Each structure stands twice: as C-alpha cells, then as structure tokens.
Amino acid sequence: MRFRRDSQAVSVHTLAGAYTMDAVSQAERARFERHLAGCDACRQEVRGLREATAALGAAAAVRPPDALRDKVLRTAAQTRQVPPALSEVPAPRARDRRRLGWRPRITVAVGGALAAVGVAVAAGVVTYGMQNRLDQAQGRDLTVAAVLTASDARMMSAPVSTGGTATVVMSHREHALVFTAAHLRSLPAAERYELWLIGPAGARPAGMITASGRGRMVGPMVLSGLSAGERIGITVEPAGGSPRPTSPPVVMLSLAGGSR
Amino acid sequence: MTGSGRAPGGEPAERREAGRPEPGRQAGPRRASDELGALLARVALGDEEAYAAVYDRTAGQVLGVVRAVVRDPAQSEEVVQEVLLDVWRSASRFDAELGSASAWVMTLAHRRAVDRVRSEQKAAERERRVPSSATAYDEVAEAVEARLERERVRRCLASLTELQRESVTLAYYGGYTYREVAELLGVAIGTVKTRMRDGLIRLRDCLGVDA
Numbered sequence: 001m002r003f004r005r006d007s008q009a010v011s012v013h014t015l016a017g018a019y020t021m022d023a024v025s026q027a028e029r030a031r032f033e034r035h036l037a038g039c040d041a042c043r044q045e046v047r048g049l050r051e052a053t054a055a056l057g058a059a060a061a062v063r064p065p066d067a068l069r070d071k072v073l074r075t076a077a078q079t080r081q082v083p084p085a086l087s088e089v090p091a092p093r094a095r096d097r098r099r100l101g102w103r104p105r106i107t108v109a110v111g112g113a114l115a116a117v118g119v120a121v122a123a124g125v126v127t128y129g130m131q132n133r134l135d136q137a138q139g140r141d142l143t144v145a146a147v148l149t150a151s152d153a154r155m156m157s158a159p160v161s162t163g164g165t166a167t168v169v170m171s172h173r174e175h176a177l178v179f180t181a182a183h184l185r186s187l188p189a190a191e192r193y194e195l196w197l198i199g200p201a202g203a204r205p206a207g208m209i210t211a212s213g214r215g216r217m218v219g220p221m222v223l224s225g226l227s228a229g230e231r232i233g234i235t236v237e238p239a240g241g242s243p244r245p246t247s248p249p250v251v252m253l254s255l256a257g258g259s260r
Numbered sequence: 261m262t263g264s265g266r267a268p269g270g271e272p273a274e275r276r277e278a279g280r281p282e283p284g285r286q287a288g289p290r291r292a293s294d295e296l297g298a299l300l301a302r303v304a305l306g307d308e309e310a311y312a313a314v315y316d317r318t319a320g321q322v323l324g325v326v327r328a329v330v331r332d333p334a335q336s337e338e339v340v341q342e343v344l345l346d347v348w349r350s351a352s353r354f355d356a357e358l359g360s361a362s363a364w365v366m367t368l369a370h371r372r373a374v375d376r377v378r379s380e381q382k383a384a385e386r387e388r389r390v391p392s393s394a395t396a397y398d399e400v401a402e403a404v405e406a407r408l409e410r411e412r413v414r415r416c417l418a419s420l421t422e423l424q425r426e427s428v429t430l431a432y433y434g435g436y437t438y439r440e441v442a443e444l445l446g447v448a449i450g451t452v453k454t455r456m457r458d459g460l461i462r463l464r465d466c467l468g469v470d471a
Binding site: 014015016017018020021022023024025043047048049050051052053054055056057058059060061062063064065068069071072073075076077079080081082083084085 | 304306308311312315316319320321322323324325327328337340341344345348349350351352353358359360362363365366367369370371374409410412413414416428431432433435436437438439441450452453454455456457458459460461463464467469
C-alpha cells in the first residue's frame with residue numbers, strides 16, 4: 001500500500017501555524033489559501049489559531065499618540081468605503097471553490113492521506129463534468145464522494161511506465177473505485193489509453209481515458225461492481241478502443257491493497 | 261488611558277481571568293468581540309461614531325503589533341493608519357462566521373506590518389530590528405486591561421516548550437518567515453513549521469479563546 005501523496009498533504013496542513021502568523025512567502029500564502037478553500041478542517045483550525053494570535057497582538061498594545069486619532073478619523077470620513085461582497089462567501093474563495101467544483105467537507109472527511117487526491121480528483125470533476133450532462137455528473141460525483149468518504153477507503157498510486165502517475169482510491173465496502181491519472185504522455189491521434197479491470201477470468205474494458213487540461217488530468221472515472229482479486233490496468237489501444245488488451249499494460253494496480 | 265479608552269475594558273479582562281480555568285466557550289473574549297463586531301456592522305453603514313469607538317478599542321493593539329514588527333516609529337504609524345483605514349473601508353467584508361472581530365482587525369494589522377517590512381526589506385534594515393519578544397513587551401502600554409491581557413498571554417506563552425515559544429514569538433512579533441526562523445534558531449524548517457502550529461494550538465487552548 002502506498003500513500004505517495006500523504007507527506008505532501010501533511011506538509012501543506014502543517015503550514016497552518018506559519019500561515020496564521022504570516023510567516024510564509026507570498027507564493028506559499030496563495031497556495032495555502034487554495035488549500036483552505038477546499039478544507040473545512042483547516043479553515044476551522046486557522047480560525048482558532050487566529051484568535052490566539054489576536055491575543056498575542058493585544059498583549060503588545062501600546063498607547064497610541066493622541067494626534068493619531070484625529071488624523072485617522074478625519075481621513076476615514078473622507079474615504080469611500082468598499083461595498084459589501086454580494087455572494088455569500090468572500091469573492092476569492094468563491095472563485096477557488098468554483099474551480100475545485102467540490103464540496104470541501106467531503107475531502108476533509110477522508111482525512112489527510114486522501115485529501116490531496118481529493119483535490120486532484122476534484123479538479124478533474126469539473127473537466128469531466130463539463131463533457132457530460134449535469135445529472136450524470138452529479139450521480140457520478142455522489143459515487144466519488146461515497147468512495148472517498150468510505151471508512152475503508154484506500155489510496156494506491158503507481159508510476160505509469162510511459163510517464164505520469166495513476167492513482168486509485170477504492171472502497172471494498174462500496175464495491176467501487178475512483179481512478180485518476182496525471183501527466184500521461186500524449187499519444188498520437190490514432191491511439192488512446194484504455195482502462196481495464198483484470199481478474200482471473202480475463203480483462204474487461206473499463207473505459208477510454210481522456211486526459212485534459214494542465215497536468216493532463218484524467219478523470220475521476222468511477223468503476224463499480226468490483227470483484228475480489230481484480231486488478232486495474234492501462235494499455236495503449238487504437239483510438240476506437242479494443243474489446244481486449246492488445247498491448248502490455250503501462251501500469252497495473254492490485255486492488256487488494258497492501259493488507260491482503 | 262487610551263483616549264476615551266475602552267471604558268468597559270477592564271471588566272471583560274477580569275471576566276476572562278475568571279473564566280480561564282475552563283476554556284469558556286461563551287466567556288469574555290467572545291462577548292467583547294461581539295461588541296466590536298456589532299460596531300463594525302455599523303461602520304459598514306458609514307457610521308463615523310461607531311468607527312471612533314472601533315478606533316478606541318483597537319488602535320492601541322494595532323499599534324502594538326505593528327510596532328513590534330516594523331519597529332520604526334514613523335513607519336509604524338503609517339502602517340497603523342493604513343490598517344485602521346482598511347477597517348473603515350472594508351468593514352462590510354468582515355464576516356463573523358470566519359472569526360472574531362478583533363481577530364479580523366489584528367489579522368489585517370499583522371499582515372500589513374509584515375508586508376511592509378518584507379517589501380522594504382534591505383539587509384541593513386533587517387539587522388536593525390531586534391528579534392526579541394521581550395522588547396515587544398517592554399514597549400507595551402500601562403493600560404490596565406492591556407497589562408492583564410499581557411499577563412495572561414505571558415503565562416500561556418510560558419506553558420509552551422522553548423522551541424515553540426521562540427518560533428511563535430519570532431514569527432509573530434518579529435515578523436519573520438518560518439524559513440528565517442529556522443535559520444535564526446538553527447533548526448530544521450520542518451521542525452519550525454510544526455512547532456509554530458503546535459505552539460499556537462497550545463496557546464489557543466491555554467487562552468481558552470473561542471474559534
């Protein structure tokens with residue numbers, strides 16, 4: 001069992017203290033705020049830590065010069081105020097959330113190890129969702145959510161031999177898995193990647209893979225009705241797809257996980 | 261006292277003291293910040309009187325944190341004016357769901373102070389600033405409520421491990437990044453990050469501040 005993204009997720013989260021104290025670079029601040037947009041637990045934590053830093057600040061209170069009061073009040077009276085934000089959430093956060101296209105609480109519930117994949121998956125939801133009718137996408141999103149939040153959810157990740165990474169989050173309880181990949185090598189127009197479920201009885205096609213966007217994100221693709229002992233694999237096939245693999249797999253993931 | 265002062269200021273501080281042993285969810289801090297939040301709501305409507313009251317409650321704290329970070333008195337005052345004007349301009353953007361009003365103001369203040377020193381950062385200037393929480397304390401007001409708050413914070417800071425305390429005070433009062441703190445303390449970056457978070461969590465729990 002591998003948790004390749006685990007350390008990365010943890011390290012982003014650890015930044016909460018430094019972020020709250022503005023002890024991060026501009027780039028890290030921006031990155032952490034993107035993370036916050038999709039992480040209820042992190043926002044909750046930052047909120048609490050901010051109260052602590054506010055107390056630190058209050059403890060440093062000094063008596064302001066009397067002249068300052070007049071100056072500030074006078075300037076304020078001549079300064080136009082910013083109109084209220086019209087959406088429920090502050091504008092920057094709304095933008096982030098739209099891009100993520102994801103309900104933050106779902107990724108949080110999965111925990112640190114899966115949070116990173118949750119975000120990666122979420123990024124893909126938008127891409128994929130746009131290619132499908134909304135209702136289909138919503139149904140699929142629910143399955144994605146069910147898998148990601150299952151108590152037995154496991155994440156596995158493996159390098160693809162021709163380049164890129166394939167990641168699976170699976171739940172035996174839900175009999176389903178969520179497949180994503182990133183940075184797959186581009187193929188000539190006549191070829192495409194095909195996903196397979198490979199069991200004792202042979203391989204059954206699980207869908208053609210479409211990579212898109214920055215990072216050539218794939219999916220998430222939801223596969224349900226898994227059987228014990230099956231593996232998931234990718235092969236390069238003619239663009240129209242094949243009923244059975246015609247080339248050796250470029251990646252293979254055992255769905256049993258490490259504990260079996 | 262600070263101008264027209266925080267007239268009821270001593271009282272919430274007392275209440276906080278009393279409520280401290282069990283981290284009172286609805287105790288002093290929340291109540292005080294509710295008042296500030298209510299004032300901010302009026303400020304958002306252009307109420308100058310409410311703004312004056314907000315000024316009286318926050319200017320000393322804003323100046324304190326800004327001066328701790330920026331050091332230079334003239335520059336500090338400039339930053340304080342910017343922060344307080346920010347409060348006036350963007351009062352409509354304060355969202356009580358996201359934290360207390362005082363945390364909102366202090367976040368604006370600290371961030372502006374840090375942005376100021378980083379944008380102007382020349383090595384020489386950096387050296388002039390002495391990174392010591394003790395120095396920050398030395399300059400604090402005689403105001404009773406400030407002193408009580410300071411005592412409380414000092415006690416809670418004392419409950420941190422040395423590395424946590426140093427990491428937190430260097431970052432918050434010194435305005436250093438965690439990388440700089442790691443360099444100053446000769447400790448691994450990852451360690452500093454964790455200590456900052458753990459230290460703030462412990463501080464939060466000790467202060468019994470409401471999230």
